[in-house]
Amino acid sequence: MRNAWLPLLIVAVVVVGGFAVVRVKSFFGANDTGVLTSPRLDDSKPYKPKVVKYEVFGSASHANVNYLDLSADPKRIDGAPLPWTLVLSTTAPSVFPNLSAQSDGDYLGCRITIDDEIKDEKITHGVHALTFCLVKSA
Numbered sequence: 001m002r003n004a005w006l007p008l009l010i011v012a013v014v015v016v017g018g019f020a021v022v023r024v025k026s027f028f029g030a031n032d033t034g035v036l037t038s039p040r041l042d043d044s045k046p047y048k049p050k051v052v053k054y055e056v057f058g059s060a061s062h063a064n065v066n067y068l069d070l071s072a073d074p075k076r077i078d079g080a081p082l083p084w085t086l087v088l089s090t091t092a093p094s095v096f097p098n099l100s101a102q103s104d105g106d107y108l109g110c111r112i113t114i115d116d117e118i119k120d121e122k123i124t125h126g127v128h129a130l131t132f133c134l135v136k137s138a
Contacts, residue, residue: 049091050089050114050115050138051087052087052088052089052097052113052138053085053086053087053113053114054085054086054087054088054099054111054112055083055084055110055111055113056080056101056108056109056110057084057108057109057110057111058107058129059105060103060104060105063103063108064101065077065080065084065099065101066101067098067100068097070090070092072096082103082105084101095135096135096136097119097133097138098134098135100131100132101131102128102130102131103129104127107125108124108129108130108131109124111133114138119135119138121133
């Protein structure tokens with residue numbers, strides 16, 4: 001009986017500790033079913049499609065055109081007939097339209113239109129004109 005108090009003390013500490021853990025968990029609302037994930041909610045509304053229109057125009061008959069497609073991949077068209085137009089459509093929430101062109105004419109212009117609204121337009125004058133248009137966020 002002299003050494004029986006040690007196992008009784010261990011049992012008492014475990015019981016009191018378990019009770020304290022249960023109380024703390026119930027206080028902080030941890031009475032879930034053991035699953036730590038929340039249900040996935042797919043309540044996002046689809047974006048209205050954006051229509052991006054690239055245009056290059058000028059006095060020459062052809063131009064070298066560089067642009068970023070809607071995935072931001074660079075594209076190049078050598079000897080594109082002027083006026084040159086490209087229309088792209090996307091449902092992405094944001095795009096980064098970028099367009100540059102060079103020709104051997106006296107003037108060259110570019111225009112980026114998004115949803116029928118001109119976002120950037122530049123016209124340059126000079127020998128072997130070079131122009132660029134950029135929309136930082138659309």
